[in-house]
Amino acid sequence: MVLAGLLAAVVSASAPTAPAQGPVYSVWLVRNSVFKDVPAGAFMPDRAFVPGSTSPMNNQPFFQLPVNVGVIKGGNELILYDTGWKQQDYHKMTNTVNWAPLPEQLKLLGIEPGDVTKIVIGHAHWDHAGSISDFPNAVLYVQKAELEGIEWALNYKGHPKIAAVNVTPGGCARTPACGFEPLTMQEVYGKVLSGKAVVVDGTMEIAPGVIIHPAHRAHTPGSQLLEVPTPMGKLVFGSDVYSSWEGIRDWQVANIQQTDSVQQFLAYEKCYKITGGYQNCVAAHEPLSYSDGYPLTKNWWAGPNDSRLAEVTLAPGERTRKP
C-alpha cells in the first residue's frame, strides 16, 4: 500500500491537472447489466474473501459487477464506449441480472439508435461488443491487435487449452480467446461487412480531442482506452483494462482474462498521466458504481429493469437528463 501510494504520488505530480482545452464533451454512464455474486477473489486476487477478516480488502465474499457503457456527446458526435450485450442466452449462463436493452436505456438520455455516430469497443468480449448491431449508422473502432490476437489463438497448433474456443464446459477462463464468443464476433463482422468498421493500429484521434490509446495485452490482445476532454478535465475510459476503479487507485490487478499484469499497470499509469490521478479513470465493472463510493457515478438514477444511468459531466449548454 505504501509503495502504491508513493507510485500514485509520483505519477500524479508529473501529470497535467489543467482543465481540458478546446472542445469538451458531455458524458453519461449506463449500467447495461450486472454479473451477480462474482467471487471477490475471481475478480481481484488481492481482494479474495478471507473468512473472519475485518479488512475491507478481504471481508467481502462476492461482488456485484456492473457492465458499464460510456456515452459521449459533443459537436456532431455521439460516441459509445463499449455497447454492453443483448444475447440473453449468454446472460442466463452467467448469472446476469438487471439487463436492459441499450437502445431503451439511451432513450432516457434522449438518444435514438440512429443518432450514434461512433462506437469504440475497449475490447471485443461478449459483454462489451454485444450490441453493436443496434446502432446502424455508427462506425466501429477496433484495434488491429485484437483481431490478430484472436486469429493467432484460432490457428494455434499446440495444446487445445490455448485455442480460441473452450474445449471443456466452463473451461475457457484465462485462455487466449475466451470471451470472444461466436455471436459477439459476428457483431463486429456485421460492421466490417457494412463498411462501417475502422481497424485502428495504435493511437487515433476520432473526434477533436477524443483519442484512442492502445493498451495491448492489458486485458485482451488489442484492448484500447479512450481519452475524452470534458468540463471536469480529461476522462479516460478503460473498459476491462480498468475493470476496477479501486484497483487503479490501489494498484491491484483486476479481471484477469488475457491480462498481462504489467501492461495493466502501464495502462493505469496512462490514466494517472492523462487525467492527473485516478479519479477520472472510468471503469467497466467497478462494484462501487452508482454510489458515492465511485464519485464519477454518484449522480445516478434508475432505468428500465432497475438498471442505472449516471450523469458524469455536462458540456456548456447541454441540458441535464436526470429526472
Added chain:
Amino acid sequence: MNKRATAAEFVGAPVDSAPSSGPSPVRRPTRLKFALFAGVLVILILLVTLAAVRERSVRGPAAGPVLPPPRPAPTAAEEIYARALWSVHGAVKTEAFRMTMIGMKYKLGNADRADFRTRLDAAADAFRTAEGQVRALTPPPSLQSVHAEYLEAVQLFERSVAEMRRAADDDRTEHLVAAYPLSQEASRKLLRVGKAIWPGEYVPN
C-alpha cells in the same frame, strides 16, 4: 392453570367412561358440550380449508416470485449423448469462428482470394465431417429436438460457407452479406443447444 382444569373437565375420560343405564340429568349437558365442541372444531377446520383454497385461487401462481423448476439431473443416456456431441462441438465452434475471421480479413483486404478460398474449403470440409458425426449419434428421446437443432446449425454453417465461397469465385461481397445471417442463426442454435445440455459452457469473464 385455570385453563387446564377447564380442558380436563371437557375432554377427560371419567365423564363418559362411567357405566350408563340411560340418560341422566347429570350426563346430558356434558354430551351437549362435547357435541358443541366437535361442531365448532369441524366448522373451524372447514373455514381454514376454505380460506387456504381461496387464498391460493386469488393470488395465483404468478403473484409471487416464480422460480424456475430445478433442472432435473441428466439421465445416463443424456450424459453420454452430451459428451459425444461435445467432442464434435469444439471443431464446429472453432470453424464457425474461423469463418467469421476469414470473412472479416477478406472484406478488410487482409486476405487474398486464394487464401480466402483455401480457408473456406477447409471450413466446408470440417462442417461436412461434423454433420456426418452428428448424424451418427443416437440421441435419447428427451434430446431429439436438441439433436435436430444442432444438425440444423451445422447445415446452416455449410450453406453459409457455400455462399461465402461464391465470393471467392466472383469477388462480389453480396455473397458475404447473404451468408452472414445464416451463420448468425447457426450460432444462435449452437448457443441454445449449449444452454440445454452444457450449462457450464460459458462462465462469466
